[in-house]
Amino acid sequence: MKDIANLVGMYMKTTAKSWFQYRVDTVLKSLAVFLRESTEIIVIYFTLLKFKELNGWDIYEMLFLYSLIFLTYGIMIIFFTGLRDFGSTVRSGSFDRFLLRPRGELFQIIFVNSDWFAAVGHGSLGVVLFLVSAGRVGISWTPALALYYIFSIAGGVLIQGAVFLFLASLNFFLLETGSLKELLYYNMRRFAGYPISIFHRFIQFLMIYVMPFAFVNYFPAQYFLRKSDINAFPEIFMHITPAVGAVMYLFAYLFWRYSLRFYKSSGN
């Protein structure tokens, strides 16, 4: 156990060192991620200046909803960068190295690399949005609520990690999965910036049962905000984000183990 902690510490230290070796580069790239992601927020901000509210949600409630997306992504990408870039890891032969080493493949994929620019960019945006909105949406924080919030974040991280793990597993069957990830993950994430109650039933179905972003931000946010549109969904949905995350991750892991048997190294 101590030895594993040592190794994780070492991996973290080396990746952070190599990502942060050029100070200006770090600041600029993290800032670029921050600004790129902010554009969506700015669009929403100006829209709501005009309309005041969206299906009963005012600007700060929308920002609170958004902050969950960025916070979970910022934390998630620290651990799951290796899965995001898994296609190129396989093609470059690094995955063969992971297979030959006396450590779990998944352990190595998770800890060998972290996209710190994305983590800092998304994470800081999430923190900013949270700080701006949390005081203005009428939440009276209690220890229980804080605990619920932490568990929801963890659940959101696991849900997105499970999707990345599932998509990475598909690399064993398909040569190129980048566009699938674009379609299934990044495009769906754009929907998640809005309360899902504004969408058509089909989109709602996708957001709850196919790519469950609704559990990453909408349902946890509703637990705090209790907007009236929650009545369209079962009440239990507000409480099960951590469970959804854990179950999805478990299934993604089992699928990963199964797919690994089909792995043929790319050769030279």
Place this chain on the structure above:
Amino acid sequence: MICFEKVSKYVLSDVSLYIPKGVCVGLIGPSGAGKTTLIRLACGLLEADNGNVITLGKNPVKHRGHFGSRLSVFMSGVPLLCLDETVKQGFELIKEVYHIPEKNFSKDYSRLADRLGFNGFDSLIVKNLSLGQRMRAELGASLICRPELLLLDEPNIGLDEIGKAVLCELIKECCERGMTVLLTSHDMTEISKACDRLAVLNGGRLLFYGSEEILKSRYVPTDVMTVTLCGSLPDLDDLPLNRYSVEGNTLTLSYNSNYVTAAEIIKLILEQTEISSVDIKKPDLESVCSSLSEHAIIS
């Protein structure tokens, strides 16, 4: 240490090969002969369609990742050091991953860094190194865990002559300490010095397995002798020569060393005339391999 039993996979068909402990085997053959496939089978990255592979007494596919520091693999497509870290950091990570004791590590590291010459650039980031520098560091990385079995796929790519010589010495020393080595190369002239046995692959078939001397004498026993004369041309009609040509006062003879020895030829020439110099060329491995391939196609 490694046993291939009637193995078939991709181009390989019906290959049987046994490599005992402490022996260095060089796999040679042209591109596409199946050398890399054999290495990948041995380390468990590929599973044989037919036949058995046993590595260190285990099924390498099932036991993959559990050999620990007993098995080390060097392949050009499978980098051991991450591109974004310095050489030193990469070694530190390997030390941690393989549980190498600090005492062994620091001793081996300074020895390898010194011998392979990467102590001059071990604080540089791997992706900024030249190909040759990177190969030196990677070779060091494959040896640092003191493996019982070392698989090297094309280890001399990018190495200069000194690098190749150092690699040969290192391999020899390791074998003397009981390490088993299987290496591949399509250019064996330098690296073959480290090998106790050679295995020749072509078109997925194992054509020969044994020592270099036997290989040479059995398949291309043709030596070439160049004699510079000081007098008249000698009469060599009685000798079983393959070729005989004269250019000025230089006489070039090629002969089968199984039928006639150099001493006999020289003796006969000296009985008739004077000689100023003699040069004898033994066949090199390249010509052995190409002749072996022709043999295989004919038979």
